Amino acid sequence: MKKIASYASLALTRIFILFIAFSLLIIFYQSSSNLSQLTKKQPSDTTDVNYKYWIDSSNIIDNKNILDNISLFKQTTPAEIPFALKDQTYWVLVDIKNTQSHHVSLVLFADNKLLDVFKVYPIKNNTIQKNLTLQHLPFHQIYPHINIELTPRNEQSYLLQIRTDGPPNVPILLISQSTFDLHILTAQFLYGAFIGIALLMILYNLVLFFAVKDKVYLFYIGYLLSAFLIMSSITGFGYILFDDFFNQQIDKYLIPLHFLLVLFLLFFTLFFLRYDKQQSITYRIAITVCFCLVVAIFATLTLDKVAQATVFFSIQPLVFILAIYLLIKRIRGNLSWAKYYLASWIPLLIGAAIQPAVLLNIIDYSFLTSNAFLIAIIAEVSLMAFALAERMRRNEQDKITNIAYHLSSGIPRKSNLETCINNLVQQKYNDFSVCIVKPEHIEKVALYINDEMNTQLFKQLYGKLSSLFQYNDAIIPITDKQEKICLINHTCFALIIDHHVDEQPAEMLFESIQQVVQENFHITQVKLPLTAVIGLARFPVDGDKSHLLLNRALIATANAENNVLKWSHYENDVKDTTQYLFKLTSDLKQAIKNNTLMLYHQPQVDLRTLRVCSSECLLRWQHAKEGFIPPNVFIPIAEDMGLIHEVTFWVIQQALHHQKQLMDEYGFNHLVSINISGKDISSKHFLARALDIIEASGVASDKIIFELTESASFTNNAHTMRVIEQLTDLGITISIDDFGTGYSSMSQISHLPFQELKVDRQFVENINQDKKRLVIAEATVKMAKGLGLEVVAEGINSEEDEATLRKFGCDIGQGYYYAKPMPLEEYKQWLTSLVQGRVKTPLKGEYIPVEK
Structure with a gap:
């Protein structure tokens, strides 16, 4: 309704101003021709x-x-x-x-x-x-x-x-009384028309400014007010409108008002033509000229009127030339809606040229020439109403375009497809499918190219796929321009297949899509041997809402990546799994809020003294209905759904709360080890939040170990490296967890500022029964000791494993040989059962670390 009212008001304003201008031209033409004839007859x-x-x-x-x-x-x-x-x-x-x-x-x-x-x-x-x-x-x-x-x-x-x-x-005129009366009547009519149109335009622009908050309307109001004061002085009607003092001030500062007029005109030109959006060199030059005009205004105040006029009439043509240059440059840049503004400049330039020429005795006087500037402003303001209305209309159109199309590529957005689906549902259209086309491995490819290259790739594929579907009636247009494809999530194309007119087997359609993508998967002239994966969700079987169909088509696309043919229909069992995972996500969020997650402790033992030196905190979730849910199930869900940071901060807070109890109530002075993922420590707010939790806990930072996983994800991240260094400076021990697995390797992490290395259990368990494990574990420990690091072996399950790791020079052991992970209360009981904090009788003699 707001848009309808806006367009109606614009149309009404155009009609009204057009009526005034048209009536003015008719009346003025008749009266001026009579005046011209009478003037010629007198007094001869x-x-x-x-x-x-x-x-x-x-x-x-x-x-x-x-x-x-x-x-x-x-x-x-x-x-x-x-x-x-x-x-x-x-x-x-x-x-x-x-x-x-x-x-x-x-x-x-x-x-x-x-x-x-x-x-x-x-x-x-x-x-x-x-x-x-x-x-x-x-x-x-x-x-x-x-x-x-x-x-x-x-x-x-x-x-x-x-x-x-x-x-x-x-001009000295000797004219008849009737001619003088006609002269006065015509002049008053012209000035009255000018006041009427000017006031209307001021109110109109004021309303537009408050409606859209665009400063261009304020600049035009400033221009109109300046023109109003100048014409009140030049025509003399200021003596009727204002008191003597105010009118004398207008006359006194008439030339500065002329400066102000061209200043507002130049500002208006810049912002009307949107030069402020680009901040180009042209814009900066024009702004500099505007500030020079401001300086000129104040400088000329010290001069007499003759000198002021000389300066102004020298500068005015230069400003007009600059304004015309700005206008022509913008029109050449395909800003077609500026045509009304261009038209408004024609009478303004003619009037601005004639008026000073008449005043300076360069052009002969006549009623027309003496009022040329007033007539020009009336015509200019009338045309400007159309220019402003057209600009507003185009702004609204641009907003719609911005909503409906991606700015960088010009490809239709997802909203077009959703609107089309909703329309089909309302029209009782009951047999269509949403099809997702995703370039293969696009997420990984995107890591190696910049945004411009990625946009170019999708524009290229969009053009080729559009050509493929141009004459295919089975693909339903989703926009008024008959476009059939949209871009979603910046990684996929989406389209709608009408099964009522789909005479082509689905396999043939998918193969043709994959062939087009494969032939055009070019990045900077490099052809990648990749195709497309395609997912399909059918209405109403797979969903009766646009978001359901899109989401399930995306799920089908994910399944298609593991399919030989690289395309897949959405399946009900996938639907059940999806709903289950969403339910788990909701329950996990509630568990964090209600503190129903649990922390287990597994002790870490100094292999030299056999004393407990620390414990690793391990997260557990006992679901009220599902029972025990392992971390390898709910942690990936937390990462995918954006809950991982909440989980991590909950673990830090609970782990330090446990540590505080163990220290204050039981006098245990060992360390607590907390798992932190690469995603966590790379987060912008991790450091500040973690430090707040540590400070509130009352646990000394040198009693805390952060075990970092996924180290390869942040080795080249400058922000993360700074965070690690700050944590180290505070006394927190940084440990690299799961060394030797996944992407974690010595070459990846050799330059990280950490103090402890943890050897993964797969290289430790049953180490004496597997020669390869034995060699790897020994080499790893020796390399770490050579770097001056403390080494933790995870997965010690027997006395033989312990003895072997001690022989290699390993510092700390962890595993079922000592204790399994336990809830806090069990862990407390286990600790109190130890003799002097030792897990068993220590070895006699002095501990000798492995030779470097």
Whole structure:
């Protein structure tokens, strides 16, 4: 509903402004043509007029002694009086003779609202009479004039005193009363239309700003306000709208307001055309120009009006050139919606060029040219309404595109497929399947390529698969553009197969998909010998909701990886397993929350003294309904479902709580060993959280051992290495667990800052019955001792195993020979049964470590 209201308001605003602009053009065309005709007839048809002028550059002559300089006056026409951008006084002598036999009513009018002095003195009998103007009245400020009544064949003379340090052009018009009235009416209509459109646009942009929080609308409001104040001063209507003081301030700072106008215009251009989104060199140059304009505004405040105008009219063309360059560059960059903005610049440039040319006496005066800038702004603002509305429409369209398509690749998102499935279900479409196509080993391949290469690969495969399905009616389009494939999870394609029109056997379709993927699995011109794995979930058998069909198709894809044909249908037994695993996940989370997990302790024994020196904490879960669930079942679930960090922190907290009890209540001073995975220690917040738990526990850090697993996953991770070093600096012993298994090897971990190495049980159990194990264990212990490490042997199950490991120089033993893992209460009882903390009678003599 919000979108409908938004588009309706935009359409209404366009229609309203278009109506105003159209009506304005019709009325103005009619009135201006009449005005032009009347102006051309006056005064030659009814009067004979003679003009002379003289310029007092010193501004010291007044009406009392001007007649002494009458001989210096030069014959001229009003258009030829050399008004200039200087502070000087112009004296103009006007002789008017009524050539008609009837009475004539005329108006002597100076069409410049920024005159500092405009006085008209009648001359009778070579004597200057009293000034006739009423310049103190607002109407006479806007329209400096006097009314003249001429009887038949009568002749009158008037001396005009004109002075201005503003715009130098002072058109002197002798026109009929009707022409003057039409002039006033047209000017008032133009200014009224300008105010109406400007206020409407200000309110319109204000509403848009509060709606979308885009600062471009504020810049345009600033531009409109600047234009409003400038036109109020130039047209003189400021004397009606504002009090004298405020109007004098506007006149005083008219040129700085012009600077402000072009500043807002440049800012608006930058943000309207979205240069701020790219932060390019062009944007930075334009911003620099904007700040230079700000500096120029303050710098010109110290200058007089003549100097201010000179500076501004020198800078203005450069700013306009920059703005036009920004516009053209953006349009060439395929920003097609900027066409309305381009159109709005055409009247603005014409008006901006004509207005100063008229004011500086470069172009002849007429009503059209004198109001060119006002007319241009009205046209520009009207067109800008369309530009802003079009920009808003495109922004909404871009948001929809961002939601529906991946920005980097332009491939449809999963939401398109979900919408399509929901529509099919609502339409009672009852026989279709969701098909997932996953490039083989894509997760592993992604580790060796960057994001750009990965995106290029999927764009390439998307294009080829789209061509394959283009004329296949069995593949249902999922977007309005008839696209049939979407990208999900950044690793898979998904599509919908319509079984009503599917005449091709599934095997043939899958083989053609796999062939296309295999032929186009190229990365930087390297062709990989890989194909695609495909999973299928059918409606409604495998699910009646979009998310169920997608998830089960993904599960089928995972099963297909172990299938010879590399494709698989979703199966019900997989469904049962999935539900079971989700249930276990929920129960595990609840077990963490309720502290129903358990920690078992297995002692570690110093092989020299046979004293218990530490214990390894092992996690156990006794499920209320399922019974005992081994760690190799629930730990992978915790990792896949994002619970592993919660599990680890629970273990650390409980292990240190146990350790505190053993120390405080029983006086045991040995260490506690806690398993930490590579995923845990690589986590951003692991160190801070672990240190908080250690500090709260009251256990000294030198009584803690962290046994690290999956060491290969973090040997090249700088963050993890820093964490390990910080833990070591705090006194925590770092141990490498399960050495010799998986990816853990001496070459992988030789540069890690650890103090203890743990030999896995598979190299220790029954070591004397297997020569290979014997050799491996001996070599491992000797290498570790050579590096100055303490060695722990896990899996000692007999006295013979113990003796052999001691002979090799192993420091610590652990295994069923000493004790099995036990709950805390059993472990306490076991410890108290020991004699002086020893598991059995120690060996006599001094312990000699193995030679290095």
